[in-house]
Amino acid sequence: xxxxxxxxxxxxxxxxxxxxxxxxxxxxxxxxxxxxxxxxxxxxxxxxxxxxxxxxxxxxxxxxxxxxxxxxxxxxxxxxxxxxxxxxxxxxxxxxxxxxxxxxxxxxxxxxxxxxxxxxxxxxxxxxxxxxxxxxxxxxxxxxxxxxxxxxxxxxxxxxxxxxxxxxxxxxxxxxxxxxxxxxxxxxxxxxxxxxxxxxxxxxxxxxxxxxxxxxxxxxxxxxxxxxxxxxxxxxxxxxxxxxxxxxxxxxxxxxxxxxxxxxxxxxxxxxxxxxxxxxxxxxxxxxxxxxxxxxxxxxxxxxxxxxxxxxxxxxxxxxxxxxxxxxxxxxxxxxxxxxxxxxxxxxxxxxxxxxxxxxxxxxxxxxxxxxxxxxxxxxxxxxxxxxxxxxxxxxxxxxxxxxxxxxxxxxxxxxxxxxxxxxxxxxxxxxxxxxxxxxxxxxxxxxxxxxxxxxxxxxxxxxxxxxxxxxxxxxxxxxxxxxxxxxxxxxxxxxxxxxxxxxxxxxxxxxxxxxxxxxxxxxxxxxxxxxxxxxxxxxxxxxxxxxxxxxxxxxxxxxxxxxxxxxxxxxxxxxxxxxxxxxxxxxxxxxxxxxxxxxxxxxxxxxxxxxxxxxxxxxxxxxxxxxxxxxxxxxxxxxxxxxxxxxxxxxxxxxxxxxxxxxxxxxxxxxxxxxxxxxxxxxxxxxxxxxxxxxxxxxxxxxxxxxxxxxx
Amino acid sequence: xxxxxxxxxxxxxxxxxxxxxxxxxxxxxxxxxxxxxxxxxxxxxxxxxxxxxxxxxxxxxxxxxxxxxxxxxxxxxxxxxxxxxxxxxxxxxxxxxxxxxxxxxxxxxxxxxxxxxxxxxxxxxxxxxxxxxxxxxxxxxxxxxxxxxxxxxxxxxxxx
Numbered sequence: 019x020x021x022x023x024x025x026x027x028x029x030x031x032x033x034x035x036x037x038x039x040x041x042x043x044x045x046x047x048x049x050x051x052x053x054x055x056x057x058x059x060x061x062x063x064x065x066x067x068x069x070x071x072x073x074x075x076x077x078x079x080x081x082x083x084x085x086x087x088x089x090x091x092x093x094x095x096x097x098x099x100x101x102x103x104x105x106x107x108x109x110x111x112x113x114x115x116x117x118x119x120x121x122x123x124x125x126x127x128x129x130x131x132x133x134x135x136x137x138x139x140x141x142x143x144x145x146x147x148x149x150x151x152x153x154x155x156x157x158x159x160x161x162x163x164x165x166x167x168x169x170x171x172x173x174x175x176x177x178x179x180x181x182x183x184x185x186x187x188x189x190x191x192x193x194x195x196x197x198x199x200x201x202x203x204x205x206x207x208x209x210x211x212x213x214x215x216x217x218x219x220x221x222x223x224x225x226x227x228x229x230x231x232x233x234x235x236x237x238x239x240x241x242x243x244x245x246x247x248x249x250x251x252x253x254x255x256x257x258x259x260x261x262x263x264x265x266x267x268x269x270x271x272x273x274x275x276x277x278x279x280x281x282x283x284x285x286x287x288x289x290x291x292x293x294x295x296x297x298x299x300x301x302x303x304x305x306x307x308x309x310x311x312x313x314x315x316x317x318x319x320x321x322x323x324x325x326x327x328x329x330x331x332x333x334x335x336x337x338x339x340x341x342x343x344x345x346x347x348x349x350x351x352x353x354x355x356x357x358x359x360x361x362x363x364x365x366x367x368x369x370x371x372x373x374x375x376x377x378x379x380x381x382x383x384x385x386x387x388x389x390x391x392x393x394x395x396x397x398x399x400x401x402x403x404x405x406x407x408x409x410x411x412x413x414x415x416x417x418x419x420x421x422x423x424x425x426x427x428x429x430x431x432x433x434x435x436x437x438x439x440x441x442x443x444x445x446x447x448x449x450x451x452x453x454x455x456x457x458x459x460x461x462x463x464x465x466x467x468x469x470x471x472x473x474x475x476x477x478x479x480x481x482x483x484x485x486x487x488x489x490x491x492x493x494x495x496x497x498x499x500x501x502x503x504x505x506x507x508x509x510x511x512x513x514x515x516x517x518x519x520x521x522x523x524x525x526x527x528x529x530x531x532x533x534x535x536x537x538x539x540x541x542x543x544x545x546x547x548x549x550x551x552x553x554x555x556x557x558x559x560x561x562x563x564x565x566x567x568x569x570x571x572x573x574x575x576x577x578x579x580x581x582x583x584x585x586x587x588x589x590x591x592x593x594x595x596x597x598x599x600x601x602x603x604x605x606x607x608x609x610x611x612x613x614x615x616x617x618x619x620x621x622x623x624x625x626x627x628x629x630x631x632x633x634x635x636x637x638x639x640x641x642x643x644x645x646x647x648x649x650x651x652x653x654x655x656x657x658x659x660x661x662x663x664x665x666x667x668x669x670x671x672x673x674x675x676x677x678x679x680x681x682x683x684x685x686x687x688x689x690x691x692x693x694x695x696x697x698x699x700x701x702x703x704x705x706x707x708x709x710x711x712x713x714x715x716x717x718x719x720x721x722x723x724x725x726x727x728x729x730x731x
Numbered sequence: 732x733x734x735x736x737x738x739x740x741x742x743x744x745x746x747x748x749x750x751x752x753x754x755x756x757x758x759x760x761x762x763x764x765x766x767x768x769x770x771x772x773x774x775x776x777x778x779x780x781x782x783x784x785x786x787x788x789x790x791x792x793x794x795x796x797x798x799x800x801x802x803x804x805x806x807x808x809x810x811x812x813x814x815x816x817x818x819x820x821x822x823x824x825x826x827x828x829x830x831x832x833x834x835x836x837x838x839x840x841x842x843x844x845x846x847x848x849x850x851x852x853x854x855x856x857x858x859x860x861x862x863x864x865x866x867x868x869x870x871x872x873x874x875x876x877x878x879x880x881x882x883x884x885x886x887x888x889x890x891x
Contacts, residue, residue: 222827
């Protein structure tokens with residue numbers, strides 16, 4: 019798991035090794051070895067990159083980050099299935115940022131497994147086939163009489179065996195088969211098992227190196243004072259007092275690029291982090307905010323509430339929802355609101371940069387190393403090959419660490435210092451600078467007839483995170499207006515219309531675990547429950563009636579069974595929600611009970627259908643984490659703004675759940691024949707609506723604004 | 732200015748201002764990065780270490796207050812039988828996700844088991860006020876229960 023550089027890796031792997039890479043071909047992936055692989059490597063088209071050396075050691079380049087989702091185990095697990103080796107012996111080399119070579123490296127969109135399964139199976143099968151053929155040739159027997167097991171080729175008839183290491187030199191001279199048949203699912207022995215994570219020993223003894231733990235010889239430490247109103251320019255600063263703090267070596271104006279907008283700050287550089295923090299406290303900076311509006315939470319929400327009264331700038335529709343609703347006698351017309359949220363990764367942002375006159379090298383907790391590389395090459399005016407970006411372990415990411423602003427800023431500090439520097443964001447910086455999950459307001463109008471939804475109209479107001487760059491239109495249609503909704507609803511409802519009324523505000527916004535699904539689902543799945551109540555139909559029955567897909571039915575069946583839904587009585591505090599995003603469906607039942615003047619969450623049952631679960635316990639862990647994060651975003655924390663400034667500065671105000679706030683969570687992973695979907699995000703969106711549906715069931719109180727206080731229901 | 736302190740059983744000299752929190756002394760002056768920075772205001776517990784056997788949040792403990800106290804960090808937790816049992820149970824239950832907060836939780840949980848060998852859920856809720864963003868809390872509780880039970884069994888075997 020050492021972050022060996024690609025160059026070192028290639029040097030070590032050359033000579034008597036079998037080296038292969040996967041190239042995206044016209045009709046299928048092609049696997050290449052030897053000189054052919056070298057040519058493609060030089061051309062920058064290789065992706066999965068596997069080598070087996072003369073000792074039999076297998077090395078796999080992984081191009082995705084380990085941010086808690088188990089990438090460093092599940093990626094070798096996928097290779098091991100067809101290669102017939104022990105996943106625990108596969109050495110992981112963490113790729114540098116290089117999109118030409120690896121394709122998109124973004125660890126996001128719940129893509130670690132679903133984005134690499136096929137290429138790892140193909141790479142493993144092709145390598146195994148080469149080794150088997152090399153052994154068969156050596157022994158003068160047909161390859162079909164040989165088989166591979168645990169890093170060895172065996173010929174059972176003659177009981178001959180040869181380790182992969184003994185065969186690599188011969189195998190490397192063979193031509194890879196254009197297409198090696200892959201195992202049928204039923205014969206998997208590695209995929210589908212809950213194999214333990216290989217990074218955990220280092221994560222219980224303090225030895226795992228996160229970005230903040232990375233050190234270079236002669237490295238200095240820096241913190242940066244940034245404009246509290248996001249948009250401010252440095253008018254003047256006085257570093258006299260800062261420079262008197264022992265350990266402070268330099269104070270310098272720096273910039274970073276936030277979605278194409280230049281943002282400024284003043285960096286205080288010192289020999290240790292504490293001295294830098296003290297130097298910053300002594301710093302005086304005067305900001306010029308230009309004419310940017312000093313927004314506050316109330317103003318923003320008032321504007322969004324107003325915006326959803328009109329039909330929205332853009333919409334997608336089927337049938338004639340407005341006519342149907344005009345003719346309906348009993349229209350439900352309600353508004354739901356979700357708060358701005360900070361990502362609040364436990365590891366605050368940080369980055370080590372070493373920029374010289376003609377090169378730049380970056381180490382940090384980075385979700386998108388290829389983006390960071392491209393961005394830095396542009397910002398520093400360097401050719402791409404002179405910029406190297408290394409991923410450390412990430413202490414949480416959730417979307418925030420996919421962005422390129424803070425790595426840019428660290429490079430600027432290093433350039434000014436003329437040496438390696440680690441830029442540390444304090445918790446206050448991390449919480450208040452954004453980008454944030456945008457706050458949203460949804461207006462839902464609907465009517466039921468004959469126990470079904472007659473018409474459904476949803477209008478969403480909020481900032482468009484897809485249109486923040488200069489020149490993009492912040493009022494452009496937000497295509498994510500329906501993200502998270504199970505698509506079966508679009509077939510089931512005759513008249514629907516989903517509109518978007520974008521909000522313009524100077525607050526940077528960005529992906530936050532499950533993105534717009536995380537807020538859309540609260541509105542739409544709460545509203546489905548309200549419509550079910552209006553129709554007088556049980557929430558499970560109501561969803562089954564509309565969503566006839568066999569996979570949804572199987573999910574609902576399992577969820578009803580594990581939660582004991584059919585045995586409950588109405589009013590006992592059970593709530594349901596079902597969502598679909600990032601290739602997977604998830605359903606939750608939440609059970610609440612009375613507790614003093616509020617309610618307590620007794621239990622959460624979750625069922626996820628993520629297709630093939632490569633590591634079921636890993637999927638479970640992701641869903642458990644999603645449930646906790648969603649509950650916290652529903653009942654515990656929100657980011658507010660006052661005078662244009664993010665108002666919650668640290669964990670005393672932006673509260674995260676304590677051990678006692680987390681209820682028992684029971685996760686079930688459906689077995690499925692379908693290809694893998696995502697696991698990191700799909701378990702999140704349905705939690706808040708299931709909770710609020712449970713509260714409505716228990717207390718008759720409908721929660722339409724998050725966050726809310728469980729102690730006062 | 733030079734100060735001498737005791738970390739993991741060794742006397743070490745550091746050159747740091749007396750107001751420097753122990754956290755930054757460990758991380759920047761001594762290069763011991765297992766103890767994490769999370770908030771700087773003693774809220775999240777990622778920086779938890781033991782001082783004379785009791786858990787402290789090192790981000791809010793100035794070097795001048797450490798004095799001759801014995802500082803113990805995650806790097807030697809395995810030398811403590813409770814710490815080792817917890818580390819093993821943590822792996823058995825596959826507790827960590829990103830892992831960043833886990834050092835602090837393990838230090839706090841070790842102290843809990845020292846004071847309350849067989850903790851109830853309520854004991855855990857009261858004692859562990861650290862923060863975890865990945866949502867590993869349910870697995871932590873299961874792991875603490877298992878470690879407590881293993882230690883209890885081992886103690887039973889020693890003293891029949």
